[in-house]
Amino acid sequence: MLAEEFGYQVSSQLARDMTPELASKVDEAIEQLDSAHRKLAKVGENACWVFGIVCVITAAAVGDLGATLLIFLVGIAVGFFFRWAATAGVLDNRGSFVQARTVALAGRWQAWPCRTGGHVSHDGSVRVLRLLDPHGATAVTFQAHVPDEAWMGMIDGRGLVWFAGDIRYGGYMALPGGSPLWWVLPYHLPAEPPAAESETMRLVEEELARQAVGFIFDRWTS
Known part of the structure; x- marks a missing residue:
């Protein structure tokens, strides 16, 4: 050390043992990150579908069924990418919290x-x-x-x-x-x-x- x-x-x-509230503080921090991740994931998921539907409407106006399907799939893929990007930082922070949790509580x-x-x-x-x-x-x-x-x-x-x-x-x-x-x-x-x-x-x-x-x-x- x-x-x-x-x-x-x-x-x-x-x-x-010296500071009993330490354990609750650690768990509270992890729960806050979990809550933030759930909220961001939900927002990202909704954005996926909205983006996909907008792409479908746009492609349908062109009148090409193949292009409509392709653009829909691309729209969903792009939406899920942004969903992942929005939550990746939260997951990284959560990983750091969990990694240090055992050491902090046992130290x-x-x-x-x-x-x-x-x-x-x-x-x-x-x-x-x-x-x-x-x-x-x-x-x-x-x-x-x-x-x-x-x-x-x-x-x-x-x-x-x-x-x-x-x-x-x-x-x-x-x-x-x-x-x-x-x-x-x-x-x-x-x-x-x-x-x-x-x-x-x-x-x-x-x-x-x-x-x-x-x-x-x-x-x-x-």
């Missing part, structure tokens, strides 16, 4: 210094989160919808976080204490981001690393 290699503390109890909380910054989405709702090594360099990069409570709980976008999951697939993060909880997925940056820009921020990140090394999880279970 990378956190242990850095000397960061890992909880003695499983994350799901333990890890204490990490974290730096947030930058946005993945155009609307600014998805942020980049960087878990730091003891020297302030980026060890792991995630993307996530970070709750306002978590964002406001950090100092200039820096703070100590808990992570449960697999750094390859993602998992769950939380502020110390296990709340709020939010899901994170891997994010691959094109280049290594710089370390702390100022001496003050460097000292803040060094202090966070010391806290991660000396963190006492048991005080949250007593």
Whole structure:
């Protein structure tokens, strides 16, 4: 485990035992993706038939039966392609959730210094989160919808976080204490981001690393 290699503390109890709502959060996230997939699939299916019927009407106006049948079949095929394209992204995200689900629920909380910054989405709702090594360099990069409570709980976008999951697939993060909880997925940056820009921020990140090394999880279970 990378956190242990850095000397960061890992909880003695499983994350799901320390934070019972973790399991329900994971299942809730998967159900939301399933619901989104069902809705998109239904919309895509309806679009298939509408597109096919429009093609038939257009071809029938020409008066060629063979062309009518051909255009109908092509229309249905194109409609199903768009249906697949609309739902593929949701299925990929669901796969990531399911892949990390077992690890997140069977794993333990890890204490990490974290730096947030930058946005993945155009609307600014998805942020980049960087878990730091003891020297302030980026060890792991995630993307996530970070709750306002978590964002406001950090100092200039820096703070100590808990992570449960697999750094390859993602998992769950939380502020110390296990709340709020939010899901994170891997994010691959094109280049290594710089370390702390100022001496003050460097000292803040060094202090966070010391806290991660000396963190006492048991005080949250007593």
